[in-house]
Amino acid sequence: MKKILILNGPNLNMTGIRKKDVYGAETLKQINDELKLYAKARGMKADFFQSNHEGDIIDAIHESKDAYDGVVINAGAYTHYSYAIRDAIEAVSGFTPFVEVHMSDINAREDFRKVSVITDVCVKQICGYGKDSYKMGIDLLEEIL
Numbered sequence: 001m002k003k004i005l006i007l008n009g010p011n012l013n014m015t016g017i018r019k020k021d022v023y024g025a026e027t028l029k030q031i032n033d034e035l036k037l038y039a040k041a042r043g044m045k046a047d048f049f050q051s052n053h054e055g056d057i058i059d060a061i062h063e064s065k066d067a068y069d070g071v072v073i074n075a076g077a078y079t080h081y082s083y084a085i086r087d088a089i090e091a092v093s094g095f096t097p098f099v100e101v102h103m104s105d106i107n108a109r110e111d112f113r114k115v116s117v118i119t120d121v122c123v124k125q126i127c128g129y130g131k132d133s134y135k136m137g138i139d140l141l142e143e144i145l
Contacts, residue, residue, distance in 0.1 A: 080112055
């Protein structure tokens with residue numbers, strides 16, 4: 001069974017509380033519970049990690065090289081400026097494919113959100129489909145693993 005990591009960055013722990021019009025009313029735990037079943041139905045075991053701390057996210061990325069077959073990452077605001085997270089993904093991308101996801105359409109939001117510094121080190125960027133962005137990321141990993 002393939003093992004995947006669903007990795008969430010800052011403020012995503014506030015999903016279901018913050019900006020419901022953008023991110024929806026479901027909590028991250030509710031979304032993760034659904035994603036766990038979704039991955040299992042595709043023959044994959046999904047683990048979850050969320051942090052508001054850049055270093056913890058980088059450590060999880062480094063550890064993914066040996067622990068996971070693929071990663072779905074929503075780096076939150078770090079998407080737009082964390083070259084450290086970008087470099088961490090690049091360092092392990094030869095071992096572990098990463099799919100970048102966002103619940104909102106970052107290209108239709110504020111100008112600063114339209115820039116992703118991690119896209120070029122990920123297999124693909126998927127955005128604008130709410131929690132289904134994660135499911136599409138899982139589907140892509142299923143195809144390439």
